Amino acid sequence: MKLLSFSCALMACTAIASSTSLAQSPDSYVTGSKQFTQSVLIEGLANPWEITLGPDGMIWTTERTGKRISRIDPASGEQHIAVTIDEISAPGGQDGLMGLALHPELGTGTGNDYVYAAYTYVDADKGPDPQVEDPASPYYELYTKIVQFTYNEADGTLSDPVDLITGLPASNDHNSGRLKFGPDSKLYYTLGDQGNNQGANVCLAIEAQRLPTAEEVGNADYVAYVGKSLRLNLDGSIPEDNPELDGVQSHVFTYGHRNMQGIDFGPDGTLYASEHGPKTDDEVNILQSGGNYGWPNVAGFLDDKAYEHANWELAANPPCEETTFSEYEIPENVPHEPESAFTEDMVEPIATMFTVDTGWNFVVPDCRGVDFICWPTVGVTSIQYYEGGDDRIPGWDKVLLAPTLKRGSIYVLPLDESGQAVEGTVERYFQSNNRYRDVAVSADGKSIYVATDATGLAENVDGGTTSELDNPGQILVFTYEGEGDPDAVPPPNEQSLRGQNLAESGDAAPAAGDAATAAEGDGPSFTAEQVASGKTAYNANCSVCHGDTLTNNTYGPPLAGEFFHENWAGQTAGDLVEKVHTMPPSAPDSLSEDVYAAMAAYILSVNGLEPGDTPISRESTETISFPQ
Numbered sequence: 001m002k003l004l005s006f007s008c009a010l011m012a013c014t015a016i017a018s019s020t021s022l023a024q025s026p027d028s029y030v031t032g033s034k035q036f037t038q039s040v041l042i043e044g045l046a047n048p049w050e051i052t053l054g055p056d057g058m059i060w061t062t063e064r065t066g067k068r069i070s071r072i073d074p075a076s077g078e079q080h081i082a083v084t085i086d087e088i089s090a091p092g093g094q095d096g097l098m099g100l101a102l103h104p105e106l107g108t109g110t111g112n113d114y115v116y117a118a119y120t121y122v123d124a125d126k127g128p129d130p131q132v133e134d135p136a137s138p139y140y141e142l143y144t145k146i147v148q149f150t151y152n153e154a155d156g157t158l159s160d161p162v163d164l165i166t167g168l169p170a171s172n173d174h175n176s177g178r179l180k181f182g183p184d185s186k187l188y189y190t191l192g193d194q195g196n197n198q199g200a201n202v203c204l205a206i207e208a209q210r211l212p213t214a215e216e217v218g219n220a221d222y223v224a225y226v227g228k229s230l231r232l233n234l235d236g237s238i239p240e241d242n243p244e245l246d247g248v249q250s251h252v253f254t255y256g257h258r259n260m261q262g263i264d265f266g267p268d269g270t271l272y273a274s275e276h277g278p279k280t281d282d283e284v285n286i287l288q289s290g291g292n293y294g295w296p297n298v299a300g301f302l303d304d305k306a307y308e309h310a311n312w313e314l315a316a317n318p319p320c321e322e323t324t325f326s327e328y329e330i331p332e333n334v335p336h337e338p339e340s341a342f343t344e345d346m347v348e349p350i351a352t353m354f355t356v357d358t359g360w361n362f363v364v365p366d367c368r369g370v371d372f373i374c375w376p377t378v379g380v381t382s383i384q385y386y387e388g389g390d391d392r393i394p395g396w397d398k399v400l401l402a403p404t405l406k407r408g409s410i411y412v413l414p415l416d417e418s419g420q421a422v423e424g425t426v427e428r429y430f431q432s433n434n435r436y437r438d439v440a441v442s443a444d445g446k447s448i449y450v451a452t453d454a455t456g457l458a459e460n461v462d463g464g465t466t467s468e469l470d471n472p473g474q475i476l477v478f479t480y481e482g483e484g485d486p487d488a489v490p491p492p493n494e495q496s497l498r499g500q501n502l503a504e505s506g507d508a509a510p511a512a513g514d515a516a517t518a519a520e521g522d523g524p525s526f527t528a529e530q531v532a533s534g535k536t537a538y539n540a541n542c543s544v545c546h547g548d549t550l551t552n553n554t555y556g557p558p559l560a561g562e563f564f565h566e567n568w569a570g571q572t573a574g575d576l577v578e579k580v581h582t583m584p585p586s587a588p589d590s591l592s593e594d595v596y597a598a599m600a601a602y603i604l605s606v607n608g609l610e611p612g613d614t615p616i617s618r619e620s621t622e623t624i625s626f627p628q
Helices: 214-218 528-541 561-568 573-580 593-606
Strands: 002-009 012-014 034-042 048-053 059-063 068-072 079-084 097-102 114-122 142-152 157-169 179-181 187-191 228-232 252-255 262-265 271-275 282-286 308-310 336-338 351-353 384-386 399-403 410-414 426-429 436-441 447-452 475-483
Touching (some): 034 426, 048 097, 048 436, 048 447, 059 097, 097 187, 142 187, 157 187, 179 262, 384 436, 399 436, 528 593, 573 593
Parallel strands (some): 079 157, 097 179
Antiparallel strands (some): 002 034, 034 475, 048 059, 059 068, 068 079, 097 114, 114 142, 142 157, 179 187, 262 271, 271 282, 308 336, 384 399, 410 426, 436 447, 447 475
C-alpha cells in the first residue's frame, strides 16, 4: 500500500438548509473538519466499476474494460483474479463488466457460494438492436445479461456461469449497471435510458415512462425495461410480489429514471439510489415498489427550475435528423413543455445535487468549451449507506456516501433519525483531479475505499477541466484520523464557482456547435472522402466517449476547441493518426488503417481545417496548426 498523504482534510462542503426541498446551487460552500490519511491500495486497474467488501474480508472488484472479477486484499493490495470473462464486449465508455453482487451466505457452508455479475455482450442469435441501424456499429447486437457464478473457496476462483437473464437493452450511453443483493433475497438492477434524446442519440425517444406490455414480457422482449430498476428472483424469474404496472407484472420495480448508477440498502431495508441529472438535478432517491420518478418529464423536484423536456425526436419542419442539437436552446420546431405539465403521480427525490434557477448561465469560460464539466451536476456514480458512532467515524450517525465523477469528491449526506430524509449540512470530502466511481467501507468503519476511473475528464481543482487524473485506475483508501480545525482547510477558489445567473452576467447562451468551430486556415492534408468516411466511423466508434460534437462527453478528452488545440498544436498529423489507433481503450488498433486515418481527418475538419488532395496517414509529417 502506497502512503500519499498524512493530512487529507475536507476540502469543501455544501450548505443545505431544508430537508423537505433539498435543492441548491453548487457554489454555496462551507468548510468541514474531519481529517483523513490517504493511501493507494492498488493501481493499474482497467476501469474498476464495483467494489464491495466480501464476507471473506476481501474487496471484490469488477473492471469494466478489464473483464475481470477480482478479490483484493485490503491489507496488502494483492489482487487475486477470480475470473476473466471473455465474452464481455466493452466498445465504449459506459459498457462492459459492471455490477457485482455477493450472496450473503458466501463462504458460510450453506452451499450458497454464488456471485452475480452484469455485463454487456454480443448476442447474434437475438439479432440487431432495433435502435441501431448501422451493421458496422459495435452496438448493433450488443445486449446486457446477468450471470450467476459459483465460488470455489479452495482456490478463490469463479466458475460454472449460469445466465439468469439475457437480452436486456444495452447502448453507447446510460447503461447504469448497478447490481445489489436485497435483504429479501432478490436481485436489484438499474438500467438507464440509453442516453436517448441527447447527443448522438438525439433522435431516439426516451422510453423511461413506457411500461412493458404483457406480450413483450411473455416473449422475453425487454425493450421497455430502459429507464427502470429491475427486481429479479435469484433464478432470473419475475418475483410474484413485483408491482403490477398498467396491468402487467414484469421485472420492473420502479420507472422514470435517467441514469441510476447507485443503489444501496439501509439496515431497515430502505433502498437508496443516486441518479445522474441532465445539466442540473443529480438525484438521491428512495426507491418504492411501483414508483414513478418522473424522467424525462421532470428532473429533480417538480419545480419548473432550469429544465424543460424537449422531444427532439418529434421535431418537424425540419425533422430531427436535420435539426442541430443544442444543450442551451430548444428550436421552435422541437416540441417541449415545462415540468409542471407532468400530471402523473411521481416520487420526488430526498435531495438533488444541484438545482439552480431558470436563467442560470451554464457556460463557464474557465472550462474552455467543455461546459458539461462545469454544469451544476456532479455525476453521482454510486451511493453507500453508512452508520458512524464513537467507535467508527463520529458525527456520521446515519449518512449516505456519494462519489462523483466531475468534481472528484465524496459528498456525505446526513439522514434524519428515520432514514427517510436528508437533513442538515451536506459535506464534501477528498476533492481531487479524479473521477470517483464507487465506494466501500472497511469492516471497522474507519476507512473508506474509493475506486477511480482510468481515463476521462474531471473538474480541475485549480479551475477549468483536466484529463490528467491524479489516480487513474486505482483504489484509494481514506482512513479517519480525528477531528481538525476547519480554518486549516483553505476556502474554495471563487474562480472555480460553476456558472451564474444569466440576468447577472448579461451573457447569452451560445448557439449550438460554438464549442467545436474554428475559423478557416491551413493545416495538414486530408481528403473530403476521408472526412465523410471518418464521420461515419467516428459516430459508430468514438462519439460515446468524446461526444457527437467531439466536446460533450466526460469519458474522453475533447477532440475539438481550445482544449484540443492546446494539446495538439505543433504535433504532426501522423502523431494524431497514431493516437487514434489506441482507441477504443478496450480494443486498441482493432479497426483498419484506413478507418483510423479517416477518423483523424474528420477530427481535423471539425477543428476548421479544409480538405485537400492528399490523404492523411500514419506517415504524414505536416505540423498541425489551427486557424486563429
